[in-house]
Amino acid sequence: MDKELEILRKYFSPLAKNKESLGLRNDAAFLDLKKKMVVSTDMMVEGQHFDKNYDPKILAKKLLRINLSDIAAMGANPYGYLLNLSIPNSSPIQWIKRFVSGLREDHKKFKLKLFGGDLSKSPIIFLSASIFGIVKKDIHKNMTAREGSEIFVSGNLGDASLGYNLLNKKKKDLYEIDDRSKEYLLKKLYIPNPRILLGSSLVGCVDFCTDISDGLLKELKKISFFSGLQANIFFSKIPLSKVVKTILRSSNNKKKIWNIIFAGGEDYELLFSTNKEKEEILKKRNKEKIYKIGFFSKGKGVKIFDSNGKKIQFKNEGFSHF
Protein backbone atom coordinates (compact mmCIF):
# COMPACT_ATOMS: atom_id res chain seq x y z
CA MET A 1 0.00 0.00 0.00
CA ASP A 2 1.44 3.41 -0.86
CA LYS A 3 1.96 6.04 1.78
CA GLU A 4 -0.77 8.40 0.57
CA LEU A 5 -3.36 5.61 0.71
CA GLU A 6 -2.05 4.58 4.13
CA ILE A 7 -2.46 8.14 5.46
CA LEU A 8 -6.01 8.25 4.12
CA ARG A 9 -7.01 4.88 5.56
CA LYS A 10 -5.27 5.22 8.91
CA TYR A 11 -5.91 8.85 9.79
CA PHE A 12 -8.73 10.29 7.71
CA SER A 13 -11.12 7.37 7.16
CA PRO A 14 -11.93 7.17 10.90
CA LEU A 15 -13.08 10.82 10.68
CA ALA A 16 -15.33 10.04 7.73
CA LYS A 17 -17.53 7.31 9.18
CA ASN A 18 -20.71 8.94 7.90
CA LYS A 19 -22.97 7.76 5.10
CA GLU A 20 -22.32 10.89 3.04
CA SER A 21 -18.60 10.12 2.61
CA LEU A 22 -19.31 6.68 1.06
CA GLY A 23 -16.29 5.46 3.02
CA LEU A 24 -14.01 7.81 1.03
CA ARG A 25 -13.95 5.10 -1.65
CA ASN A 26 -15.67 7.04 -4.42
CA ASP A 27 -14.77 10.08 -6.49
CA ALA A 28 -17.22 12.26 -4.56
CA ALA A 29 -19.41 12.32 -1.45
CA PHE A 30 -23.18 11.90 -1.67
CA LEU A 31 -25.46 14.38 0.11
CA ASP A 32 -28.94 12.90 -0.03
CA LEU A 33 -30.51 15.08 2.66
CA LYS A 34 -32.42 17.23 0.19
CA LYS A 35 -32.32 20.20 2.57
CA LYS A 36 -31.53 23.83 2.02
CA MET A 37 -27.86 24.38 2.66
CA VAL A 38 -25.28 27.12 2.96
CA VAL A 39 -21.77 26.49 1.69
CA SER A 40 -18.56 28.42 2.15
CA THR A 41 -14.82 27.96 1.86
CA ASP A 42 -11.82 29.46 3.61
CA MET A 43 -8.14 28.76 3.36
CA MET A 44 -5.05 29.19 5.52
CA VAL A 45 -1.62 29.56 3.97
CA GLU A 46 1.71 29.23 5.82
CA GLY A 47 3.51 32.56 6.07
CA GLN A 48 0.30 34.43 5.37
CA HIS A 49 -2.14 33.22 8.01
CA PHE A 50 0.20 31.30 10.29
CA ASP A 51 3.81 30.43 11.00
CA LYS A 52 5.25 27.00 10.09
CA ASN A 53 5.86 26.21 13.74
CA TYR A 54 2.17 26.40 14.64
CA ASP A 55 0.84 23.37 16.44
CA PRO A 56 -0.99 21.32 13.77
CA LYS A 57 -3.77 20.63 16.27
CA ILE A 58 -4.41 24.36 16.54
CA LEU A 59 -4.28 24.74 12.76
CA ALA A 60 -6.92 22.03 12.35
CA LYS A 61 -9.24 23.67 14.87
CA LYS A 62 -8.72 27.12 13.47
CA LEU A 63 -9.40 25.93 9.92
CA LEU A 64 -12.69 24.36 10.99
CA ARG A 65 -13.66 27.29 13.17
CA ILE A 66 -13.07 30.07 10.64
CA ASN A 67 -15.26 28.06 8.28
CA LEU A 68 -17.84 27.42 11.02
CA SER A 69 -17.93 31.14 11.71
CA ASP A 70 -19.29 31.66 8.18
CA ILE A 71 -22.01 29.09 8.88
CA ALA A 72 -22.81 30.94 12.14
CA ALA A 73 -22.98 34.27 10.30
CA MET A 74 -25.60 32.79 7.97
CA GLY A 75 -27.65 31.48 10.89
CA ALA A 76 -27.26 27.85 9.79
CA ASN A 77 -26.20 24.71 11.66
CA PRO A 78 -22.95 22.81 11.01
CA TYR A 79 -23.27 19.73 8.79
CA GLY A 80 -19.92 18.67 7.32
CA TYR A 81 -16.92 19.65 5.24
CA LEU A 82 -14.44 18.81 2.50
CA LEU A 83 -10.76 19.16 3.36
CA ASN A 84 -7.72 20.09 1.26
CA LEU A 85 -4.39 19.48 2.91
CA SER A 86 -1.01 20.14 1.32
CA ILE A 87 2.10 19.73 3.48
CA PRO A 88 5.85 19.29 3.13
CA ASN A 89 7.13 15.77 2.68
CA SER A 90 9.35 15.90 5.80
CA SER A 91 7.96 13.76 8.65
CA PRO A 92 4.32 14.27 7.79
CA ILE A 93 2.99 11.38 9.89
CA GLN A 94 3.54 13.07 13.26
CA TRP A 95 2.18 16.28 11.87
CA ILE A 96 -0.85 14.54 10.40
CA LYS A 97 -1.58 12.63 13.63
CA ARG A 98 -1.69 15.85 15.59
CA PHE A 99 -3.67 17.67 12.89
CA VAL A 100 -6.23 14.86 12.87
CA SER A 101 -6.53 14.99 16.68
CA GLY A 102 -7.59 18.63 16.34
CA LEU A 103 -10.17 17.75 13.70
CA ARG A 104 -11.47 14.92 15.88
CA GLU A 105 -12.02 17.15 18.92
CA ASP A 106 -13.91 19.74 16.93
CA HIS A 107 -15.96 17.09 15.15
CA LYS A 108 -17.39 16.22 18.53
CA LYS A 109 -17.79 19.79 19.72
CA PHE A 110 -19.59 21.01 16.59
CA LYS A 111 -21.19 17.74 15.36
CA LEU A 112 -19.23 17.89 12.11
CA LYS A 113 -18.71 15.23 9.44
CA LEU A 114 -15.78 14.86 7.07
CA PHE A 115 -17.23 14.20 3.61
CA GLY A 116 -14.00 13.91 1.62
CA GLY A 117 -10.91 15.78 0.57
CA ASP A 118 -7.65 15.91 -1.24
CA LEU A 119 -4.08 15.41 -0.03
CA SER A 120 -0.90 16.73 -1.63
CA LYS A 121 2.62 17.78 -0.80
CA SER A 122 4.08 21.27 -1.13
CA PRO A 123 7.05 23.26 0.20
CA ILE A 124 4.72 25.20 2.52
CA ILE A 125 1.52 24.24 4.33
CA PHE A 126 -1.71 25.00 2.55
CA LEU A 127 -5.06 24.26 4.15
CA SER A 128 -8.57 24.79 2.91
CA ALA A 129 -11.99 23.54 3.87
CA SER A 130 -15.37 23.85 2.22
CA ILE A 131 -18.07 23.78 4.82
CA PHE A 132 -21.75 22.83 4.60
CA GLY A 133 -24.43 24.17 6.93
CA ILE A 134 -28.04 23.10 7.14
CA VAL A 135 -30.72 25.76 7.05
CA LYS A 136 -33.63 25.39 9.45
CA LYS A 137 -36.30 27.82 8.30
CA ASP A 138 -34.40 30.76 7.00
CA ILE A 139 -30.96 32.38 6.93
CA HIS A 140 -29.36 35.83 7.14
CA LYS A 141 -29.60 36.66 3.47
CA ASN A 142 -29.67 40.46 3.51
CA MET A 143 -26.50 42.45 3.82
CA THR A 144 -28.21 45.82 4.31
CA ALA A 145 -29.05 47.76 7.46
CA ARG A 146 -31.91 50.17 8.06
CA GLU A 147 -31.78 53.80 9.18
CA GLY A 148 -32.00 54.02 12.94
CA SER A 149 -31.04 50.41 13.53
CA GLU A 150 -28.61 49.82 16.36
CA ILE A 151 -25.33 48.04 15.73
CA PHE A 152 -24.21 45.08 17.87
CA VAL A 153 -21.22 42.79 18.19
CA SER A 154 -21.19 39.42 19.95
CA GLY A 155 -18.02 39.78 22.01
CA ASN A 156 -14.70 41.43 22.77
CA LEU A 157 -12.81 42.89 19.87
CA GLY A 158 -9.04 43.12 19.46
CA ASP A 159 -7.93 40.06 21.43
CA ALA A 160 -7.09 37.98 18.38
CA SER A 161 -5.56 40.79 16.33
CA LEU A 162 -3.40 41.96 19.24
CA GLY A 163 -2.39 38.30 19.66
CA TYR A 164 -1.46 38.19 15.98
CA ASN A 165 0.77 41.23 16.47
CA LEU A 166 2.64 39.45 19.26
CA LEU A 167 3.81 36.97 16.61
CA ASN A 168 4.80 39.66 14.16
CA LYS A 169 8.44 40.58 14.68
CA LYS A 170 8.01 44.05 13.24
CA LYS A 171 5.18 44.92 15.59
CA LYS A 172 5.96 42.97 18.73
CA ASP A 173 7.44 45.96 20.54
CA LEU A 174 4.23 47.95 20.27
CA TYR A 175 3.16 46.87 23.75
CA GLU A 176 4.55 44.93 26.67
CA ILE A 177 2.46 42.40 28.51
CA ASP A 178 3.00 39.59 30.99
CA ASP A 179 3.11 35.92 29.96
CA ARG A 180 -0.41 35.14 31.17
CA SER A 181 -1.88 37.97 29.12
CA LYS A 182 0.14 36.88 26.12
CA GLU A 183 -1.20 33.36 26.49
CA TYR A 184 -4.75 34.70 26.69
CA LEU A 185 -4.40 36.74 23.48
CA LEU A 186 -2.77 33.88 21.59
CA LYS A 187 -5.50 31.48 22.64
CA LYS A 188 -8.09 33.89 21.30
CA LEU A 189 -6.12 34.09 18.05
CA TYR A 190 -5.55 30.36 17.73
CA ILE A 191 -8.94 29.01 18.69
CA PRO A 192 -11.81 31.31 17.77
CA ASN A 193 -15.27 30.47 19.01
CA PRO A 194 -17.78 30.43 16.14
CA ARG A 195 -21.08 31.94 17.36
CA ILE A 196 -23.34 29.24 16.01
CA LEU A 197 -26.12 29.38 18.60
CA LEU A 198 -26.25 33.16 18.50
CA GLY A 199 -26.20 33.25 14.69
CA SER A 200 -29.21 30.99 14.36
CA SER A 201 -31.12 32.68 17.22
CA LEU A 202 -30.80 36.01 15.38
CA VAL A 203 -32.56 34.79 12.21
CA GLY A 204 -35.61 36.98 11.67
CA CYS A 205 -34.72 39.62 14.24
CA VAL A 206 -31.81 41.44 12.63
CA ASP A 207 -31.26 43.49 9.46
CA PHE A 208 -28.07 41.63 8.54
CA CYS A 209 -25.50 39.38 10.18
CA THR A 210 -21.83 38.80 9.31
CA ASP A 211 -18.66 37.73 11.06
CA ILE A 212 -15.85 40.20 11.70
CA SER A 213 -13.05 38.12 10.22
CA ASP A 214 -11.48 41.02 8.32
CA GLY A 215 -11.93 43.64 11.02
CA LEU A 216 -14.87 45.74 12.24
CA LEU A 217 -14.09 48.73 10.01
CA LYS A 218 -13.96 46.75 6.80
CA GLU A 219 -17.18 44.86 7.53
CA LEU A 220 -19.01 48.04 8.54
CA LYS A 221 -17.77 49.86 5.46
CA LYS A 222 -19.19 47.09 3.29
CA ILE A 223 -22.58 47.13 5.03
CA SER A 224 -22.73 50.94 4.90
CA PHE A 225 -22.01 50.84 1.18
CA PHE A 226 -24.64 48.16 0.48
CA SER A 227 -27.19 50.04 2.64
CA GLY A 228 -26.49 53.62 1.50
CA LEU A 229 -26.22 54.55 5.18
CA GLN A 230 -23.67 55.85 7.67
CA ALA A 231 -22.45 53.64 10.50
CA ASN A 232 -21.77 55.56 13.73
CA ILE A 233 -19.54 53.78 16.24
CA PHE A 234 -18.51 54.80 19.75
CA PHE A 235 -15.09 53.99 21.19
CA SER A 236 -16.50 53.75 24.68
CA LYS A 237 -19.02 51.07 23.67
CA ILE A 238 -16.57 48.62 22.10
CA PRO A 239 -16.37 45.53 24.35
CA LEU A 240 -12.77 44.90 25.40
CA SER A 241 -11.12 42.22 27.51
CA LYS A 242 -9.20 43.14 30.66
CA VAL A 243 -5.97 42.37 28.84
CA VAL A 244 -6.75 44.76 26.00
CA LYS A 245 -7.83 47.45 28.46
CA THR A 246 -4.49 47.09 30.25
CA ILE A 247 -2.61 47.35 26.96
CA LEU A 248 -4.55 50.52 26.10
CA ARG A 249 -3.78 52.04 29.51
CA SER A 250 -0.06 51.34 29.34
CA SER A 251 0.50 52.07 25.65
CA ASN A 252 2.13 55.29 24.54
CA ASN A 253 0.51 54.93 21.12
CA LYS A 254 -3.15 54.40 21.92
CA LYS A 255 -4.26 55.22 18.38
CA LYS A 256 -2.20 52.38 16.96
CA ILE A 257 -3.76 49.97 19.44
CA TRP A 258 -7.25 51.18 18.57
CA ASN A 259 -6.42 50.77 14.91
CA ILE A 260 -5.55 47.12 15.55
CA ILE A 261 -8.76 46.64 17.53
CA PHE A 262 -10.88 48.16 14.75
CA ALA A 263 -9.09 46.89 11.67
CA GLY A 264 -6.88 43.95 12.65
CA GLY A 265 -9.39 41.21 11.92
CA GLU A 266 -9.30 37.60 13.17
CA ASP A 267 -11.96 38.22 15.84
CA TYR A 268 -14.72 35.99 14.41
CA GLU A 269 -17.39 37.65 16.48
CA LEU A 270 -20.73 38.43 14.83
CA LEU A 271 -21.77 41.92 13.71
CA PHE A 272 -25.46 42.71 13.20
CA SER A 273 -28.02 45.48 13.51
CA THR A 274 -31.64 45.65 14.57
CA ASN A 275 -34.30 48.18 15.48
CA LYS A 276 -35.82 48.73 18.92
CA GLU A 277 -38.88 46.62 18.15
CA LYS A 278 -37.02 43.49 17.12
CA GLU A 279 -34.44 43.98 19.86
CA GLU A 280 -37.06 42.80 22.35
CA ILE A 281 -37.68 39.54 20.45
CA LEU A 282 -33.95 39.12 20.12
CA LYS A 283 -33.38 39.47 23.85
CA LYS A 284 -36.03 36.87 24.57
CA ARG A 285 -34.59 34.34 22.12
CA ASN A 286 -30.94 34.85 22.81
CA LYS A 287 -29.23 34.07 26.09
CA GLU A 288 -25.73 35.12 25.05
CA LYS A 289 -24.41 38.56 25.87
CA ILE A 290 -24.36 41.06 23.02
CA TYR A 291 -22.93 44.58 22.89
CA LYS A 292 -24.46 47.70 21.36
CA ILE A 293 -21.67 49.74 19.74
CA GLY A 294 -23.47 52.32 17.58
CA PHE A 295 -26.23 52.96 15.07
CA PHE A 296 -26.96 53.59 11.38
CA SER A 297 -28.05 57.02 10.16
CA LYS A 298 -28.49 58.91 6.87
CA GLY A 299 -25.11 59.48 5.21
CA LYS A 300 -22.34 57.19 4.10
CA GLY A 301 -19.20 55.45 5.34
CA VAL A 302 -18.15 54.68 8.89
CA LYS A 303 -17.73 57.41 11.52
CA ILE A 304 -16.01 56.62 14.79
CA PHE A 305 -16.35 58.85 17.83
CA ASP A 306 -14.17 58.99 20.96
CA SER A 307 -15.51 59.53 24.45
CA ASN A 308 -15.50 63.30 23.87
CA GLY A 309 -17.63 62.95 20.72
CA LYS A 310 -14.63 63.73 18.53
CA LYS A 311 -14.43 61.95 15.14
CA ILE A 312 -11.40 59.66 14.70
CA GLN A 313 -9.74 58.70 11.39
CA PHE A 314 -7.82 55.47 10.89
CA LYS A 315 -5.25 54.86 8.20
CA ASN A 316 -5.55 51.09 8.03
CA GLU A 317 -9.13 50.07 7.35
CA GLY A 318 -9.00 46.30 7.45
CA PHE A 319 -7.16 43.20 6.46
CA SER A 320 -6.44 42.78 2.75
CA HIS A 321 -4.20 40.22 1.05
CA PHE A 322 -3.16 42.45 -1.85
Next chain:
Amino acid sequence: MDKELEILRKYFSPLAKNKESLGLRNDAAFLDLKKKMVVSTDMMVEGQHFDKNYDPKILAKKLLRINLSDIAAMGANPYGYLLNLSIPNSSPIQWIKRFVSGLREDHKKFKLKLFGGDLSKSPIIFLSASIFGIVKKDIHKNMTAREGSEIFVSGNLGDASLGYNLLNKKKKDLYEIDDRSKEYLLKKLYIPNPRILLGSSLVGCVDFCTDISDGLLKELKKISFFSGLQANIFFSKIPLSKVVKTILRSSNNKKKIWNIIFAGGEDYELLFSTNKEKEEILKKRNKEKIYKIGFFSKGKGVKIFDSNGKKIQFKNEGFSHF
Protein backbone atom coordinates in the same frame (compact mmCIF):
# COMPACT_ATOMS: atom_id res chain seq x y z
CA MET B 1 -11.49 50.32 -2.25
CA ASP B 2 -8.73 47.85 -1.40
CA LYS B 3 -7.15 45.69 -4.08
CA GLU B 4 -8.57 42.40 -2.82
CA LEU B 5 -12.12 43.78 -2.94
CA GLU B 6 -11.44 45.27 -6.37
CA ILE B 7 -10.26 41.89 -7.69
CA LEU B 8 -13.40 40.26 -6.30
CA ARG B 9 -15.77 42.85 -7.73
CA LYS B 10 -14.11 43.28 -11.10
CA TYR B 11 -13.13 39.73 -11.97
CA PHE B 12 -15.00 37.22 -9.85
CA SER B 13 -18.42 38.81 -9.27
CA PRO B 14 -19.27 38.62 -13.01
CA LEU B 15 -18.73 34.83 -12.78
CA ALA B 16 -21.06 34.57 -9.79
CA LYS B 17 -24.24 36.07 -11.24
CA ASN B 18 -26.37 33.24 -9.93
CA LYS B 19 -28.89 33.31 -7.10
CA GLU B 20 -26.91 30.79 -5.04
CA SER B 21 -23.89 33.10 -4.65
CA LEU B 22 -26.00 35.89 -3.08
CA GLY B 23 -23.85 38.30 -5.08
CA LEU B 24 -20.75 37.17 -3.13
CA ARG B 25 -21.84 39.64 -0.44
CA ASN B 26 -22.50 37.15 2.35
CA ASP B 27 -20.36 34.81 4.39
CA ALA B 28 -21.64 31.78 2.49
CA ALA B 29 -23.63 30.77 -0.58
CA PHE B 30 -27.20 29.52 -0.32
CA LEU B 31 -28.20 26.30 -2.07
CA ASP B 32 -31.99 26.13 -1.89
CA LEU B 33 -32.48 23.47 -4.57
CA LYS B 34 -33.23 20.70 -2.08
CA LYS B 35 -31.88 18.08 -4.49
CA LYS B 36 -29.58 15.15 -3.94
CA MET B 37 -26.04 16.24 -4.63
CA VAL B 38 -22.54 14.88 -4.96
CA VAL B 39 -19.62 16.99 -3.73
CA SER B 40 -15.91 16.64 -4.24
CA THR B 41 -12.73 18.67 -3.97
CA ASP B 42 -9.39 18.63 -5.78
CA MET B 43 -6.38 20.86 -5.56
CA MET B 44 -3.44 21.80 -7.76
CA VAL B 45 -0.16 22.95 -6.26
CA GLU B 46 2.66 24.70 -8.14
CA GLY B 47 5.73 22.47 -8.43
CA GLN B 48 3.65 19.41 -7.70
CA HIS B 49 0.89 19.43 -10.31
CA PHE B 50 2.13 22.18 -12.61
CA ASP B 51 5.01 24.54 -13.34
CA LYS B 52 4.83 28.25 -12.42
CA ASN B 53 5.00 29.21 -16.10
CA TYR B 54 1.75 27.43 -16.95
CA ASP B 55 -0.79 29.58 -18.73
CA PRO B 56 -3.31 30.63 -16.03
CA LYS B 57 -6.15 30.04 -18.50
CA ILE B 58 -5.10 26.40 -18.78
CA LEU B 59 -4.79 26.12 -15.00
CA ALA B 60 -8.33 27.41 -14.55
CA LYS B 61 -9.72 24.93 -17.05
CA LYS B 62 -7.73 22.05 -15.66
CA LEU B 63 -8.83 22.84 -12.10
CA LEU B 64 -12.49 22.82 -13.12
CA ARG B 65 -12.12 19.75 -15.31
CA ILE B 66 -10.34 17.51 -12.79
CA ASN B 67 -13.17 18.37 -10.40
CA LEU B 68 -15.80 17.82 -13.10
CA SER B 69 -14.27 14.43 -13.81
CA ASP B 70 -15.24 13.38 -10.26
CA ILE B 71 -18.80 14.52 -10.93
CA ALA B 72 -18.76 12.50 -14.18
CA ALA B 73 -17.46 9.43 -12.36
CA MET B 74 -20.43 9.64 -9.99
CA GLY B 75 -22.89 9.91 -12.88
CA ALA B 76 -24.09 13.35 -11.78
CA ASN B 77 -24.53 16.64 -13.65
CA PRO B 78 -22.42 19.76 -13.03
CA TYR B 79 -24.00 22.41 -10.79
CA GLY B 80 -21.42 24.82 -9.36
CA TYR B 81 -18.29 25.23 -7.31
CA LEU B 82 -16.38 27.08 -4.60
CA LEU B 83 -12.92 28.36 -5.51
CA ASN B 84 -9.76 28.85 -3.44
CA LEU B 85 -7.05 30.84 -5.13
CA SER B 86 -3.70 31.72 -3.57
CA ILE B 87 -1.11 33.44 -5.76
CA PRO B 88 2.09 35.47 -5.45
CA ASN B 89 1.71 39.21 -5.01
CA SER B 90 3.75 40.03 -8.12
CA SER B 91 1.54 41.35 -10.98
CA PRO B 92 -1.52 39.30 -10.08
CA ILE B 93 -4.00 41.33 -12.17
CA GLN B 94 -2.81 40.05 -15.57
CA TRP B 95 -2.62 36.56 -14.14
CA ILE B 96 -6.09 36.81 -12.64
CA LYS B 97 -7.61 38.20 -15.85
CA ARG B 98 -6.33 35.24 -17.82
CA PHE B 99 -7.30 32.76 -15.09
CA VAL B 100 -10.82 34.17 -15.05
CA SER B 101 -11.08 33.91 -18.86
CA GLY B 102 -10.45 30.16 -18.51
CA LEU B 103 -13.12 29.85 -15.84
CA ARG B 104 -15.56 31.84 -18.00
CA GLU B 105 -15.11 29.60 -21.04
CA ASP B 106 -15.66 26.43 -19.03
CA HIS B 107 -18.65 27.93 -17.21
CA LYS B 108 -20.35 28.10 -20.60
CA LYS B 109 -19.17 24.70 -21.78
CA PHE B 110 -20.22 22.84 -18.63
CA LYS B 111 -23.06 25.08 -17.38
CA LEU B 112 -21.20 25.81 -14.16
CA LYS B 113 -21.86 28.43 -11.49
CA LEU B 114 -19.35 30.03 -9.14
CA PHE B 115 -20.91 30.02 -5.66
CA GLY B 116 -18.10 31.68 -3.71
CA GLY B 117 -14.49 31.33 -2.70
CA ASP B 118 -11.47 32.65 -0.93
CA LEU B 119 -8.51 34.65 -2.18
CA SER B 120 -5.05 34.84 -0.62
CA LYS B 121 -1.44 35.42 -1.49
CA SER B 122 1.41 32.92 -1.18
CA PRO B 123 4.93 32.43 -2.56
CA ILE B 124 3.66 29.65 -4.85
CA ILE B 125 0.33 29.10 -6.59
CA PHE B 126 -2.29 27.01 -4.79
CA LEU B 127 -5.60 26.24 -6.41
CA SER B 128 -8.50 24.24 -5.11
CA ALA B 129 -12.13 23.88 -6.01
CA SER B 130 -15.02 22.12 -4.32
CA ILE B 131 -17.52 21.02 -6.90
CA PHE B 132 -21.24 20.27 -6.62
CA GLY B 133 -23.09 17.91 -8.93
CA ILE B 134 -26.83 17.32 -9.11
CA VAL B 135 -28.08 13.75 -8.97
CA LYS B 136 -30.90 12.81 -11.34
CA LYS B 137 -32.22 9.45 -10.20
CA ASP B 138 -29.22 7.64 -8.92
CA ILE B 139 -25.41 7.68 -8.88
CA HIS B 140 -22.49 5.26 -9.12
CA LYS B 141 -22.30 4.42 -5.45
CA ASN B 142 -20.71 0.97 -5.51
CA MET B 143 -16.98 0.55 -5.86
CA THR B 144 -17.08 -3.22 -6.36
CA ALA B 145 -17.03 -5.34 -9.51
CA ARG B 146 -18.58 -8.75 -10.08
CA GLU B 147 -16.90 -11.96 -11.21
CA GLY B 148 -17.04 -12.28 -14.97
CA SER B 149 -17.76 -8.60 -15.58
CA GLU B 150 -15.85 -7.02 -18.42
CA ILE B 151 -13.67 -4.00 -17.82
CA PHE B 152 -13.98 -0.85 -19.96
CA VAL B 153 -12.28 2.51 -20.31
CA SER B 154 -13.73 5.56 -22.05
CA GLY B 155 -10.75 6.59 -24.17
CA ASN B 156 -7.05 6.55 -24.97
CA LEU B 157 -4.67 6.05 -22.09
CA GLY B 158 -1.17 7.48 -21.71
CA ASP B 159 -1.51 10.71 -23.70
CA ALA B 160 -1.62 12.97 -20.65
CA SER B 161 0.99 11.10 -18.63
CA LEU B 162 3.42 10.97 -21.57
CA GLY B 163 2.74 14.71 -21.98
CA TYR B 164 3.57 15.22 -18.32
CA ASN B 165 6.89 13.44 -18.83
CA LEU B 166 7.78 15.84 -21.65
CA LEU B 167 7.78 18.60 -19.01
CA ASN B 168 9.88 16.61 -16.57
CA LYS B 169 13.55 17.35 -17.15
CA LYS B 170 14.67 14.03 -15.71
CA LYS B 171 12.48 12.02 -18.03
CA LYS B 172 12.30 14.12 -21.16
CA ASP B 173 14.91 12.06 -23.03
CA LEU B 174 12.90 8.87 -22.71
CA TYR B 175 11.40 9.38 -26.17
CA GLU B 176 11.77 11.74 -29.11
CA ILE B 177 8.76 13.11 -30.92
CA ASP B 178 8.00 15.89 -33.40
CA ASP B 179 6.52 19.23 -32.34
CA ARG B 180 3.01 18.40 -33.51
CA SER B 181 2.92 15.21 -31.45
CA LYS B 182 4.32 17.08 -28.47
CA GLU B 183 1.58 19.68 -28.81
CA TYR B 184 -1.03 16.92 -28.98
CA LEU B 185 0.20 15.23 -25.78
CA LEU B 186 0.44 18.53 -23.89
CA LYS B 187 -3.07 19.51 -24.91
CA LYS B 188 -4.34 16.20 -23.54
CA LEU B 189 -2.42 16.88 -20.32
CA TYR B 190 -3.54 20.50 -19.97
CA ILE B 191 -7.19 20.25 -20.90
CA PRO B 192 -8.75 16.93 -19.94
CA ASN B 193 -12.26 16.18 -21.12
CA PRO B 194 -14.51 15.13 -18.23
CA ARG B 195 -16.84 12.34 -19.42
CA ILE B 196 -20.03 13.81 -18.04
CA LEU B 197 -22.51 12.46 -20.60
CA LEU B 198 -20.99 9.00 -20.51
CA GLY B 199 -20.85 8.95 -16.70
CA SER B 200 -24.54 9.68 -16.34
CA SER B 201 -25.57 7.32 -19.17
CA LEU B 202 -23.81 4.48 -17.34
CA VAL B 203 -25.88 4.80 -14.15
CA GLY B 204 -27.68 1.52 -13.58
CA CYS B 205 -25.76 -0.50 -16.17
CA VAL B 206 -22.32 -0.87 -14.60
CA ASP B 207 -20.90 -2.46 -11.45
CA PHE B 208 -18.82 0.60 -10.57
CA CYS B 209 -17.50 3.75 -12.23
CA THR B 210 -14.43 5.85 -11.39
CA ASP B 211 -12.08 8.19 -13.19
CA ILE B 212 -8.47 7.19 -13.87
CA SER B 213 -6.84 10.28 -12.41
CA ASP B 214 -4.14 8.34 -10.54
CA GLY B 215 -3.44 5.79 -13.27
CA LEU B 216 -5.19 2.61 -14.44
CA LEU B 217 -3.15 0.25 -12.24
CA LYS B 218 -3.87 2.10 -9.02
CA GLU B 219 -7.59 2.42 -9.70
CA LEU B 220 -7.88 -1.25 -10.70
CA LYS B 221 -5.93 -2.35 -7.65
CA LYS B 222 -8.38 -0.47 -5.44
CA ILE B 223 -11.45 -1.98 -7.15
CA SER B 224 -9.92 -5.48 -7.03
CA PHE B 225 -9.27 -5.06 -3.33
CA PHE B 226 -12.79 -3.80 -2.57
CA SER B 227 -14.30 -6.59 -4.70
CA GLY B 228 -12.11 -9.52 -3.60
CA LEU B 229 -11.51 -10.24 -7.30
CA GLN B 230 -8.68 -10.31 -9.81
CA ALA B 231 -8.57 -7.80 -12.66
CA ASN B 232 -7.17 -9.23 -15.90
CA ILE B 233 -5.97 -6.65 -18.43
CA PHE B 234 -4.63 -7.15 -21.95
CA PHE B 235 -1.93 -4.92 -23.43
CA SER B 236 -3.36 -5.33 -26.91
CA LYS B 237 -6.78 -4.00 -25.85
CA ILE B 238 -5.61 -0.73 -24.30
CA PRO B 239 -6.80 2.13 -26.54
CA LEU B 240 -3.84 4.27 -27.62
CA SER B 241 -3.54 7.40 -29.75
CA LYS B 242 -1.45 7.38 -32.93
CA VAL B 243 1.15 9.48 -31.14
CA VAL B 244 1.51 6.99 -28.29
CA LYS B 245 1.68 4.08 -30.76
CA THR B 246 4.51 5.87 -32.58
CA ILE B 247 6.36 6.44 -29.31
CA LEU B 248 5.98 2.75 -28.44
CA ARG B 249 7.30 1.71 -31.86
CA SER B 250 10.36 3.97 -31.72
CA SER B 251 11.22 3.55 -28.05
CA ASN B 252 14.12 1.35 -26.96
CA ASN B 253 12.53 0.98 -23.53
CA LYS B 254 9.00 -0.15 -24.30
CA LYS B 255 8.40 -1.37 -20.77
CA LYS B 256 9.04 2.09 -19.34
CA ILE B 257 6.56 3.60 -21.80
CA TRP B 258 3.96 0.99 -20.88
CA ASN B 259 4.57 1.73 -17.23
CA ILE B 260 3.76 5.40 -17.87
CA ILE B 261 0.63 4.43 -19.82
CA PHE B 262 -0.57 2.15 -17.00
CA ALA B 263 0.52 4.09 -13.96
CA GLY B 264 1.22 7.68 -14.97
CA GLY B 265 -2.21 9.06 -14.19
CA GLU B 266 -3.70 12.35 -15.41
CA ASP B 267 -5.89 10.65 -18.04
CA TYR B 268 -9.31 11.46 -16.57
CA GLU B 269 -11.03 8.79 -18.62
CA LEU B 270 -13.68 6.64 -16.93
CA LEU B 271 -13.09 3.07 -15.81
CA PHE B 272 -16.07 0.75 -15.26
CA SER B 273 -17.17 -2.86 -15.55
CA THR B 274 -20.37 -4.58 -16.57
CA ASN B 275 -21.71 -8.01 -17.45
CA LYS B 276 -22.87 -9.18 -20.89
CA GLU B 277 -26.54 -8.58 -20.10
CA LYS B 278 -26.20 -4.97 -19.07
CA GLU B 279 -23.70 -4.30 -21.83
CA GLU B 280 -26.60 -4.34 -24.29
CA ILE B 281 -28.56 -1.69 -22.36
CA LEU B 282 -25.36 0.31 -22.05
CA LYS B 283 -24.75 0.23 -25.80
CA LYS B 284 -28.28 1.43 -26.50
CA ARG B 285 -28.04 4.32 -24.04
CA ASN B 286 -24.54 5.44 -24.76
CA LYS B 287 -23.39 6.88 -28.07
CA GLU B 288 -19.77 7.47 -27.07
CA LYS B 289 -17.07 4.95 -27.93
CA ILE B 290 -15.92 2.70 -25.08
CA TYR B 291 -13.10 0.15 -24.98
CA LYS B 292 -13.10 -3.32 -23.45
CA ILE B 293 -9.68 -3.94 -21.88
CA GLY B 294 -10.15 -7.05 -19.72
CA PHE B 295 -12.34 -8.81 -17.16
CA PHE B 296 -12.68 -9.71 -13.48
CA SER B 297 -12.16 -13.26 -12.26
CA LYS B 298 -11.69 -15.14 -8.99
CA GLY B 299 -8.38 -14.20 -7.37
CA LYS B 300 -6.85 -10.94 -6.28
CA GLY B 301 -4.82 -8.01 -7.55
CA VAL B 302 -4.23 -6.87 -11.10
CA LYS B 303 -2.72 -9.14 -13.75
CA ILE B 304 -1.53 -7.70 -17.04
CA PHE B 305 -0.91 -9.86 -20.09
CA ASP B 306 1.07 -9.06 -23.23
CA SER B 307 0.03 -10.13 -26.71
CA ASN B 308 1.67 -13.55 -26.14
CA GLY B 309 -0.36 -14.14 -22.97
CA LYS B 310 2.73 -13.52 -20.82
CA LYS B 311 2.17 -11.83 -17.43
CA ILE B 312 3.92 -8.46 -17.00
CA GLN B 313 5.04 -6.88 -13.71
CA PHE B 314 5.38 -3.14 -13.21
CA LYS B 315 7.47 -1.47 -10.56
CA ASN B 316 5.59 1.81 -10.37
CA GLU B 317 1.94 1.21 -9.65
CA GLY B 318 0.43 4.68 -9.74
CA PHE B 319 0.76 8.27 -8.72
CA SER B 320 1.26 8.98 -5.04
CA HIS B 321 2.18 12.25 -3.34
CA PHE B 322 4.12 10.71 -0.47
